[in-house]
Amino acid sequence: MIRINLLPTDKKPRRKKKAAAREFPTLIIGLIASLVISLVAAGGGFYLLNKKINELTSNKTQKTAKLETLKKQIKEVDEMEKKIKQVDDNKKVIEELRANQSLPVKVIDELSRVLPENVWLKMLTLNGSNLSVEGVAMTNDDVVVFVNNFKQSKLFKDTYLVKSLEVAEKGEKDVVKVYSFGITMVVVNPEVKKTEAKS
Numbered sequence: 001m002i003r004i005n006l007l008p009t010d011k012k013p014r015r016k017k018k019a020a021a022r023e024f025p026t027l028i029i030g031l032i033a034s035l036v037i038s039l040v041a042a043g044g045g046f047y048l049l050n051k052k053i054n055e056l057t058s059n060k061t062q063k064t065a066k067l068e069t070l071k072k073q074i075k076e077v078d079e080m081e082k083k084i085k086q087v088d089d090n091k092k093v094i095e096e097l098r099a100n101q102s103l104p105v106k107v108i109d110e111l112s113r114v115l116p117e118n119v120w121l122k123m124l125t126l127n128g129s130n131l132s133v134e135g136v137a138m139t140n141d142d143v144v145v146f147v148n149n150f151k152q153s154k155l156f157k158d159t160y161l162v163k164s165l166e167v168a169e170k171g172e173k174d175v176v177k178v179y180s181f182g183i184t185m186v187v188v189n190p191e192v193k194k195t196e197a198k199s
Contacts, residue, residue, distance in 0.1 A: 103189055106155060107131060114149035118142045129187045131156070136178040140164060143181045150185055159185040 107126060111133070115121070118138035125132045137143045143164050150159040162182040168175045 103187065107187055110153055110155045114146065114153055116142050116145045116149070119146050126187070129189065131185050131187050132162075133183045133185075134181070136167075136169060136180050138178060140166075140179050143179055146181075147183060150183065155188055156185045157188055159183065 104126060108124075111121070111124070116137075119135060119142050120137075121133060121135040123132075123134040137146065143161070147159060147161050150156050160183065162184055164179055164181045166177055167180045169178050170176075
């Protein structure tokens, strides 16, 4: 009898096994190659990232140092501005002192100019720009003339007669009746006004 083998022969499956065996090393080589490429790419990325971090850190250090330098310079500028302000304040005080230095001389000069004949001064007090005058006069009219002279003067303002009393004063030979008076006023210093106008 004739036998016919209808089953597949072993040769064809062997060929499939050989092809599968050939595909397996290619697959492993491909996976290894992609792994190596991935590792190289990750290493390159890590290197670039690390380089960028180093650049930023270096940049931050430089800017921090520059900021500290600027803070020191700002502090020095503030100190210089304080010194300049102090010098300006001292200059103003000196100018005021110079202006006020001649004020008592001007006050006495103006008092001698406005003082009537029958009026004598006993006390003169200058406190800042406030002036008070005490004295005696032969008549009440002499006191009124004295007050009006103060009011007409450009060196004095806000002149007020505080008191005017008839009193007995002991003279060289006998007792004389005179009028004791007190006057207050404000001294106007034209030099102070000039320095204020300049400022």
